Amino acid sequence: MKNTSTDPTPVYDSAALVSPFIDETKGLYSRWFILRRMIYTNFKTRYKRSYLGVIWSLLNPLLNMIVFVVVFSQLFRFQIPHYPLYILSGQMIFTFFASSTAEAMMQILYNATMIRRVYLPKTIYILAGIAINGINLILTFIPFLLIALIDKLEFSVQMFMIIPALLLLSCFVVGMSLIVATITPYLNDFSQIWGVLITLWTYLTPLFYPVDIIPEQSLALYKSNPMYIYVTLFRDPLLYQTIPELSLWINGIIYGVVFLLFGWWLFTKNSNEFAYRA
Amino acid sequence: MNQNLAIQAENLGIYFRMPSEPISGTKDLFVQAVKRKIKINQFWALRHVSFELKRGESIGIMGRNGAGKSTLLKVIARVLTPKEGRIIVRGNVFPMLELGAGFVPDLTGHENIYLYGNILGLTNAEVGKLYDEIVDFSELGDFIYAPLRSYSSGMVARLAFATATAVQPDLLLADEILSVGDAPFQEKCIHRMMHYLSHGTTIVFVSHSTDTVKKICSRGMWLEHGTVKMSGSAEEVADAYKAQ
């Protein structure tokens, strides 16, 4: 039934598709160059002849930050060192999460014509969408650096810890995106619900206020929010030359791995159905 | 298991959910959860379809609109996984399903060649080597740098055919690809398909033109309402289909 080593011709046997989790992983591995192509395609169609589009995606977090700085430093007068960078770095992490999941939900819909007509491992569509947002995240380091120079941010070796932080975040984001992408074809208005959840989530994450304002008794619960964890793992080494405690890293690893595995399992289990529903 | 068979279809069944009762939103889901009865009407686009195709053979699929021809090709191309039965396909499948499948309208012809080539399993380097040949065959000239949106349907078909047949495939799936091409281009396509056929390619060919089927295919299959109404030599089936 399976491909024997003496016979190099690929064999597709619908009855041999017993483990979608593994089949998808193998399929993706052997077709990684399509992922690169789809990233390029997404990029081209998104910024269709509008080079301003790229500039806007850089300007957007900057403008957002200015609004927050103006509003919150007048209203609440939080005592946060490097407040503009505090906001900007939190936004970078949260925007990556929020836009990746929002985009993942729409990927099956946007690529419906493709999905209904050619076979590709479906994770390609989701990963390509996330990759675009990842590129965006990397590009926002440009305005970040600019503000960092103006704000006289101290550069340190601790800063390198943002690399593992971003890797763990990416695992979580991929997992979460796969989960919401699986739900949407079955439940069309899930994207509306998700939009509300994301707004709520924004307020539950220390993006523009300090963690001290959270009452002592709810602090443990507050800190179990994965986005709190990833924002802190990213922001503390970047702005304050501190490496977060080990327990936070462990929680970050657990969230990342569990969501990635669960999302991959859920998505691949259902992805054969997308061509019927897209 | 017979290694000589390119396609083995055993009792294939594909159904779509009827558009009358989709769970399209949370409201529907809620209502149906309350009713505790999620009724799904199944529409079988294909059912009890069995056939085998040896390597190097060519089969012409005929049938009225909605008979299930395109659906069958999608099952072979792995786009739709069977709900019932089993399909085994051996070899590299180069599908040409519907007009412009695998193309993105906003990309140029040039970019679409690479996209479609990648989808067919070719790396960028491989597509690069074939590129000039593809553009030549498609006769698109400078339009190759224009977005696909600006192409006529015949031009899209040319590009699709040129790309999908740039290297000899093990198995070629062609769904009404010739219907929009002009006569000289049709000739060219048929010529190329006959050439590959004589060199071992297996072809599944869907067409409403019984003459073309007779010309290209050795075997024929007539689908009606998702089931096989008749199968035999291309000649027999095409004549019977025409005479209905």
Ligand SMILES: Nc1ncnc2c1ncn2[C@@H]1O[C@H](COP(=O)(O)OP(=O)(O)OP(=O)(O)O)[C@@H](O)[C@H]1O
């Ligand atoms: N995505 C879908 N959702 C619901 N029904 C579908 C879908 N795709 C196909 N069908 C139904 O399946 C049946 C077979 O469709 P198919 O496209 O295979 O026909 P066909 O033989 O290729 O017809 P044509 O000659 O017009 O191309 C049709 O009745 C069609 O309505």
Ligand SMILES: [Mg+2]
């Ligand atoms: Mg059709």
